[in-house]
Amino acid sequence: MEKLLCGVDIGGTKCAIALVNTEGKIIDKINTCAHVNLNEDGLVKLVAEQIKELIQRNQLQETDLQGIGMGCAGHIRFRDGVIITTSNLKGFKNYPLRDAMQKYFKIPVILDNDANAQAFGAYKFGAGKGYDDxxxxxxxxxxxxxxxxxxxxxxxxxxxxxxxxxxxxxxxxxxxxxxxxxxxxxxxxxxxxxxxxxxxxxxxxxxxxxxxxxxxxxxxxxxxxxxxxxxxxxxxxxxxxxxxxxxxxxxxxxxxxxxxxxxxxxxxxxxxxxxxxxxxxxxxxxxxxxxxxxxxxxxxxxxxxxxxxxxxxxxxxxx
Amino acid sequence: MEKLLCGVDIGGTKCAIALVNTEGKIIDKINTCAHVNLNEDGLVKLVAEQIKELIQRNQLQETDLQGIGMGCAGHIRFRDGVIITTSNLKGFKNYPLRDAMQKYFKIPVILDNDANAQAFGAYKFGAGKGYDDxxxxxxxxxxxxxxxxxxxxxxxxxxxxxxxxxxxxxxxxxxxxxxxxxxxxxxxxxxxxxxxxxxxxxxxxxxxxxxxxxxxxxxxxxxxxxxxxxxxxxxxxxxxxxxxxxxxxxxxxxxxxxxxxxxxxxxxxxxxxxxxxxxxxxxxxxxxxxxxxxxxxxxxxxxxxxxxxxxxxxxxxxx
Structure with missing residues (x-):
């Protein structure tokens, strides 16, 4: 069976967490607004729990997933997985979001800017399919x-x-x-x-x-x-x-x-x-x-x- | 012996042709203004002759050169080696300059925009040394x-x-x-x-x-x-x-x-x-x-x- 993908879109009012197949179709999704009033570690814990909930209710193992990709508005230091600044969330200044989330999982966690995430989605699953640039x-x-x-x-x-x-x-x-x-x-x-x-x-x-x-x-x-x-x-x-x-x-x-x-x-x-x-x-x-x-x-x-x-x-x- | 490089910089008033070593130092150079009044094929012939003159007077063989790089202002279709338009020279609309020059040589000829050429020079030999981007x-x-x-x-x-x-x-x-x-x-x-x-x-x-x-x-x-x-x-x-x-x-x-x-x-x-x-x-x-x-x-x-x-x-x- 081809692995599924997990995506997390952390917005200023809504946080979406989804299982997505390799065609870019959503298999299951949780939307939450509860993240807005949490501090950094609280948000990570909440999202990690929701991901585990999605895995469980679809009768999957963590290893059935390719990895967890997170998109967040703001300036992201990609190599280090750090949010430098974001105007979407309170706090999160120089916060190592990727590593904090990685502590909950064995599969790789990736963090990037939301525009980059959407760009790569359009490239893989949308109008960009078949293009190199x-x-x-x-x-x-x-x-x-x-x-x-x-x-x-x-x-x-x-x-x-x-x-x-x-x-x-x-x-x-x-x-x-x-x-x-x-x-x-x-x-x-x-x-x-x-x-x-x-x-x-x-x-x-x-x-x-x-x-x-x-x-x-x-x-x-x-x-x-x-x-x-x-x-x-x-x-x-x-x-x-x-x-x-x-x-x-x-x-x-x-x-x-x-x-x-x-x-x-x-x-x-x-x-x-x-x-x-x-x-x-x-x-x-x-x-x-x-x-x-x-x-x-x-x-x-x-x-x-x-x-x-x-x-x-x-x-x-x-x- | 490490091979030498040949560079041609085709400007609107001056055309420079030089042998350059792999440190970016000029070994020998010819400047000409005679190219200005020539048509496309005439310019190619002139430049080819000057390159051969440089090879000869430095007691070299063509195969002692890595290749011939040409820089020219204007819009260049790089893959095809074609000048689409240039405001530096009369004519040269959709002119296949690279292939025209290649007819005179067995070593590879490359044509690019002058800003790209200067960029790559700065990257290889100047302030850009050691950078990836x-x-x-x-x-x-x-x-x-x-x-x-x-x-x-x-x-x-x-x-x-x-x-x-x-x-x-x-x-x-x-x-x-x-x-x-x-x-x-x-x-x-x-x-x-x-x-x-x-x-x-x-x-x-x-x-x-x-x-x-x-x-x-x-x-x-x-x-x-x-x-x-x-x-x-x-x-x-x-x-x-x-x-x-x-x-x-x-x-x-x-x-x-x-x-x-x-x-x-x-x-x-x-x-x-x-x-x-x-x-x-x-x-x-x-x-x-x-x-x-x-x-x-x-x-x-x-x-x-x-x-x-x-x-x-x-x-x-x-x-």
């Missing part, structure tokens, strides 16, 4: 990337390669990123920019059909709201989505000039904006790239779906 | 990069990876690149931007000590002029050099976030601006990178010197 870009609350070169993740000196969201594309803007710099790609284009962009359009006198009540906490204006706006043909929502698409298209163009990959896969919540969004992204990219494309480049939305994080984490065990 | 950035009339990953050049799908000069870092500017886009790194920072930047400062009412005569063709204002200005403490020259350094520093920051390399080597004519320039570049980089650097990153000016092009081309035979 590709770039995965996740457009969500933030923007991150995973770079596959010669069938492996390229991680750089520390393990933080692919932080494309922090590349600066508009230095003379008022939009500031969580990192403190102005005009990072993620400050301009992703979920965290939406409230600012909405307020700006309204201040410019634009009328939105969204009818957001005056007492609404505008910092909670999410991609889902704008999706509603898009569906009701709201001009303000469409303008914001177009603005985001412009910068994502520009970011993809910069990746293209730097790495010349044959494939760029887009994931993350904002890709739910669908064809309107992808169309604008591609239009910007092709307008900038013009006659500098000499081989086909494919830009697609990931087909892995909502479980991309945990499936990607599981994929790390196959690298 | 590095990025080389040449700041000259244009800006280009060569990316070394796992001891080899990373070229991407076509062979055009490393075109960092065309990444867009200031989309809402009036500065237009030769590619037609606004705000490419090379439009903002390199040799081709200097006349525009100088005129802008003068229009703003700034006084330069350079005393450029009114009939001077301002499009010829080069880095060397501004070096004179820097040496005489001219405030306008220093401002332009600082502006260039800002964007180069930002470009290096973007490379850092994307590839997380342990080493970035700077080459090209504008590095002759020296410590003032490098200091400003580094200041910008560290101001942007702040607490996001977790392992040492070295930023240095290449120590290969004026022959970096032809020595780098020779280094390609060692890849």
């Amino acid at each position: 590709m770039v995965f870009l996740t457009i969500s609350t933030g923007i991150g990337a995973g770079i596959v070169i010669n069938k492996k993740l390229f991680r750089g000196a520390t393990g933080t390669a692919g932080e494309v969201g922090h590349t600066i594309v508009e230095p003379h803007t008022e939009l500031t990123c969580t990192c403190g710099n102005k005009g990072c790609l993620m400050a301009m284009a992703c979920g965290m920019a939406l409230p600012f962009l909405y307020q700006k359009k309204i201040k410019e006198g634009k009328k939105s059909k969204l009818n957001i009540p005056p007492h609404f906490d505008i910092s909670k204006l999410s991609g889902q709201y704008l999706k509603k706006g898009l569906d009701m043909d709201d001009p303000v929502s469409k303008e914001i989505i177009s603005d985001s698409a412009y910068y994502v298209g520009l970011g993809i163009y910069n990746i293209f000039q730097t790495l010349n990959p044959p494939l760029i896969v887009l994931g993350g919540g904002l890709t739910n904006w669908g064809d309107f969004y992808l169309g604008k992204i591609k239009a910007t990219f092709y307008e900038l790239a013009r006659d500098m494309i000499f081989d086909p480049i494919k830009i697609v939305i990931s087909n892995i779906g909502a479980d991309a994080g945990v499936i990607g984490a599981a994929a790390l065990t196959l690298e | 590095m990025v080389f950035l040449t700041i000259s009339t244009g800006i280009g990069a060569g990316i070394v990953i796992n001891k080899k050049l990373f070229r991407g799908a076509t062979g055009t990876a490393g075109e960092v000069g065309h990444t867009i870092v200031e989309p809402h500017t009036e500065l237009t690149c030769t590619c037609g886009n606004k705000g490419c790194l090379m439009a903002m920072a390199c040799g081709m931007a200097l006349p525009f930047l100088y005129q802008k400062k003068i229009k703003e009412g700034k006084k330069s000590k350079l005393n450029i005569p009114p009939h001077f063709d301002i499009s010829k204002l080069s880095g060397q002029y501004l070096k004179k200005g820097l040496d005489m403490d001219d405030p306008v020259s220093k401002e332009i050099i600082s502006d260039s350094a800002y964007y180069v520093g930002l470009g290096i920051y973007n490379i850092f976030q994307t590839l997380n390399p342990p080493l970035i080597v700077l080459g090209g004519g504008l590095t002759n601006w020296g410590d003032f320039y490098l200091g400003k570049i580094k200041a910008t980089f560290y101001e942007l990178a702040r607490d996001m650097i977790f392992d040492p990153i070295k930023i240095v000016i290449s120590n290969i010197g004026a022959d970096a092009g032809v020595i780098g081309a020779a280094a390609l035979t060692l890849e």
Whole structure:
């Protein structure tokens, strides 16, 4: 019997733990939110217990698993399996998460950044199948990337390669990123920019059909709201989505000039904006790239779906 | 006896052909400008004859050479050895330069982009020695990069990876690149931007000590002029050099976030601006990178010197 994979996707609100087969299909899964209020060691114990629960309730042995892959947002020192910093969880500064989890298991435990995990999932099980090189870009609350070169993740000196969201594309803007710099790609284009962009359009006198009540906490204006706006043909929502698409298209163009990959896969919540969004992204990219494309480049939305994080984490065990 | 390397650096005004030893030292060299007015096949014949002349006058056989490496500015389809486009030479559109040269020799001929050649030279013989990964950035009339990953050049799908000069870092500017886009790194920072930047400062009412005569063709204002200005403490020259350094520093920051390399080597004519320039570049980089650097990153000016092009081309035979 081919071994199963175990994936753990540690998010800021939800932690998903799953058994995944070598085709990338989920066999069984546990979602928990209980990790949020635990300290480092408490979180590790909880996740380890859930993994053991999954093994037991599927009548498996630990050795039926290839390994345990964990994905977590933040800066990860890959070789050492250490979370350097993460904004998803309290604490976890320079925390050796991989080794802490390894104490509970004999099979290998791997820890990587969530964008890298999703990239490797897309490479193994999704749109990247059959390619040697590709770039995965996740457009969500933030923007991150995973770079596959010669069938492996390229991680750089520390393990933080692919932080494309922090590349600066508009230095003379008022939009500031969580990192403190102005005009990072993620400050301009992703979920965290939406409230600012909405307020700006309204201040410019634009009328939105969204009818957001005056007492609404505008910092909670999410991609889902704008999706509603898009569906009701709201001009303000469409303008914001177009603005985001412009910068994502520009970011993809910069990746293209730097790495010349044959494939760029887009994931993350904002890709739910669908064809309107992808169309604008591609239009910007092709307008900038013009006659500098000499081989086909494919830009697609990931087909892995909502479980991309945990499936990607599981994929790390196959690298 | 260890084999020698042959390098050919085909520039827009000068073509250098050299025998180089495996330490990266030039044994013998021919410079010619006669290639400029020749057609494709004429240039190949000329260069082949000069290589044979070098072999003969050093009492060597062709088989005493490891191979012939050629570097040329422009878009190169590496696998096929084809110049797709080059702005350095008339013609040469989709010209199979490698195979045309190979007809004259039995030893292997390799063709790559000049920035890649210089990158590999810096990796083999210069500041990159001992590293597995590095990025080389040449700041000259244009800006280009060569990316070394796992001891080899990373070229991407076509062979055009490393075109960092065309990444867009200031989309809402009036500065237009030769590619037609606004705000490419090379439009903002390199040799081709200097006349525009100088005129802008003068229009703003700034006084330069350079005393450029009114009939001077301002499009010829080069880095060397501004070096004179820097040496005489001219405030306008220093401002332009600082502006260039800002964007180069930002470009290096973007490379850092994307590839997380342990080493970035700077080459090209504008590095002759020296410590003032490098200091400003580094200041910008560290101001942007702040607490996001977790392992040492070295930023240095290449120590290969004026022959970096032809020595780098020779280094390609060692890849």
